[in-house]
Amino acid sequence: MRYWAIAIIMGFFTIISYAILVYMSMETLTVDNAYLCQYLRKKINMAQSLPQPKLIILAGSNAYVGVSAEILNQELHLPTFNFGLHAALSPHFLFYLAQQVLTAGDIVFLPLEYSYYNSDNYNDLSAAIIFGCGKNYVLHAPWREQVAILFIQPLQRIIESWFANKTADFLAHEQPTFGSYGDATYNQEANITQAMRQSVAQQIIGVEFQPHSDGVKALSEFLQWCQRHHIQVLASWPNIPARPIYADTYVQNNLAQIREFYASHHIPVIGEPNNAMFDLSYFYDTPYHLHQRGVTERTYRLLPLLKTAITQIRTIHN
Amino acid sequence: MLFNSLEFILIFLPIVTLVFLSLERLNYLSWALVWLSLTSVFFYAYGQWHYSLLLIGSLSINYGLARWLLNTPNRYLLILGISSNLLVLAYYKYTHFFLTNLSYLTAWPLPHLEIILPLGISFFTFQQIAFLVDVYKKAIQPHSFINYAVFISFFPQLIAGPIVHYQEVVPQMGKQRNFAVISADLKIGLTIFLIGLFKKYAIADSLALPANQVFDQADQLASLDTLDAWRGVLAYSFQIYFDFSGYSDMAIGLGKLFGFNLPLNFFSPYKANNIAEFWRRWHMTLSRFLRDYLYIPLGGNQCGYRRTSLNLIIVMFLGGLWHGAGWNFVIWGLLQGCYLAIHQLFTHIQREFAIPISQRKILKLLSYLGSWTITFTAINLAWIFFRAKTWSGAVHLLTTVTTFSQWTWHLNITTDFYLVLALVITLFLPNTWQLMRHHLPHIIPPVKTTEVNWPNWHWQFNDHWATIAGLLMAVIIIKMIQGQPTEFIYFQF
Structure with missing residues (x-):
C-alpha cells in the first residue's frame, strides 16, 4: 500500500509541476503560433486605438477575407474595424479577445462561421495560440478551463519554447500584413491558382447547430456579456459558396435553430443565409475566403441591411 | 478494446480482476477460468462483435480436432487441421491482395469485396497450429475445453501476442495463490503494465508524428532533406519498437495480475550486433514459432550452408507475408532473409578459415561498434519497406537516405529530443526484464547476453521506485488528457 500511496502522491505532484511548467513557459512564440499571435496582438492594438463608438466585425477568417471594414467605414460614417481572426480559435478565446477591444456603445457585427455553432473547445492550433499569447486568458478563465488549457499543451511545445529565442529567425518571416482597417490585402484574384480553385470546389461547409456544444455555450455567454456592457450585437451569416445542398431540409432546420437561438437572446439577425452565398468563382483559397472583388460585392450586399439596423439602434438609443 | 483506453483501464480491467480474484480466493478456480474466458470473448467482441463468433468457432473446431488427433494420431488429420486454419487466415488476410495482383496481371476487373481483417487472427491462428502439431507429436495432452479457451482467448495476449505455447500457459491454470502471492503479483503486474503504457504513450506516440510526416511525404514523392528523412526513418524504427514492446510489456503485466507468466517478446533488439541476434531479441515468440514449425521442418541448419541460407530466406519471406498482405512486407521479409543469409555466409567463412577473433579490448570494442552500426543501419533501411505505403515511396525514401544528396544541418528540437530519449532508453538503460528479473523468476530470457547485467538496476518495491x-503514472495521465488513445501498430497484422 505504501508503494502505491507514494506513487500516487508523486504522480499528483508531477502533474501539478507540469501545469506550473506550462504556465511559466507560456507567452513564448514558437513556429506553430508565431504568425497568429503576432496577428492577434496587432489587431487588438489597432482595434483598441479606434475612437468610440465603433463597429467591430467579429468572426473567424470569413470576416477577415470576406467583409471590407474600409468600405463600411466610409459608407456608414462610423469607425469600423475588421476583427476577423481565425475560425480555429476556441470560441471562448475568440470572445475573450473581442472583450478586450469592446466598450459600451460599440456595435458588433457577428457573421460567425458555422463551425462555431457545433465546435468543441480546443484543437491543437487553438492550444498553440493560447500558449503563445493567451496567458492572461488562462489567468481569468474558470478553473476547469485553466486545467484543460494547461494539460492540453504537449511537452514538444514546451521544449520548443525553451529554444524559441535561439531559433527566432522565423519571426521575421511571420509578420502579418493587413490594411489599416484590419482587412485582408493578400486575396488578389490574380494570385488564384488551379490548386486553390480545386480546394474551394472540393470542400463543403457543414451547417449544424448543437445547442450543448462549447461554441454555442461560449456564444451565449458572450451575448449576455454584451448586453450587460451595453454593446449591441448584430448577428449575420458567413460567406460560403452557394450549393444546392444548403436547400435541404436538414440544413434549413439547423439554420432555423440558429435564428431561434439569436431570437432567444434578443439579437437581430441581419439578412438571410442566401445573401452571404456566392458563386464558386468569387472565392479565393478556401470556401470561407472571398477574393477582393468578392469582398467588395459581399460588403455592398450587406451595406443597406447594416445601414437600416444601425439607424434603428441609433433611433432607440436617442 | 485498447489496453490504453480509459474504458479498459478504468472499467474493464478492475471488474475482471476483482471478480477473478474473488473467485480465486473462494477457491472456485474453474469458475474463475470460465469468467476469464467469457470476459476475454467480450474484450474481443467489443467493437467487432460478429468476429467473436469466428473466434469461438475457430477455437471449438480446433479443440475438437485436437481431441480427435489425440485418439487417432493421423497425419492427414493434422494436415486438414493446419490447412483449414491457414485457409481461414488466407481468406481474411490475403484474398484482396491475391485478387488485386490477379487483376493487375490479367486486366480482369477487380470484384468489390469488403473483407475486414479480424483482430488478432494471425496470432491465434499460429497458436492453434502450434497446438495441433504439439498434440500430434504427443508433446502435450489437451485438458478441458475451458483451459483451452483461456489459452487461446486470454485477453492480454489475444490481439497481438506474445504467441504462447499450450504447455507454457495451461500448467499455470487452476492454482490457488495465497494473499501474499496475489498482492505481489498485483504489484509486479501493474508496474510492468505501467512501463508498457509509458513506452506507448510517452515515446511511441510522440515519435509517430515525425515518422508519419516523412513517410507521407515520401509516398507523395515530395522532395525530402536527407537529415529529415533519416529522422523519419529512425523515428519509425523507435516507434515500432516502443509500440510493440510496450504492448508486450502490458500483456505480460496483465497476465501477472491473473497469476500467469507469459513469455518475453523483446530483449533490447536494437542492442544486437548481428542480424541473427536481432531476431533472437525481436518479437521472440514469433521467431520461436517460425524456427520450430517452419525453419527446423525445412531442414534448419543441418543441410549445408546453401540450404540453410535458402531456408532462412523462405522463412523470412513467409514471416514478411505473415505481417501483411502487401509487396512491401514481402520485400521486407526477403531483405531480412538476405541479411540472415549474408550473416550465415560470414559465420561460415569465419568457421571454415578459422579466422581468429582478437582478444584486445580496443579491437573488440571497435569490432562491436562496427557490427552494431551495420546491423542497426540494415534494420532501419528494411523498415522503410515495412512502413511505406507505396513501392515508389519506399524507393524514394531509400534513395534520399542513402545518397546524402540533399543534406543540410539543422535542428528539429522536438523530434531530436524524442530520438535521443528513445536511443538512450534503448541502448543505455536496462530493458523491462532486466528491471523486473527478480520478480519474474519463471521467465527466462532465451538470449545469452554478455551485456552489463545492471546489478543495481532492478525494480524494488520501495520509496525510490515508487517515486x-x-x-511514469503522471506522464501517462498527461498524455491521456492530451489525446485519444491510438491503436497499436501490430493490431493491423
Missing part, C-alpha cells in the same frame, strides 16, 4: 512509478 519512479509515480512519474
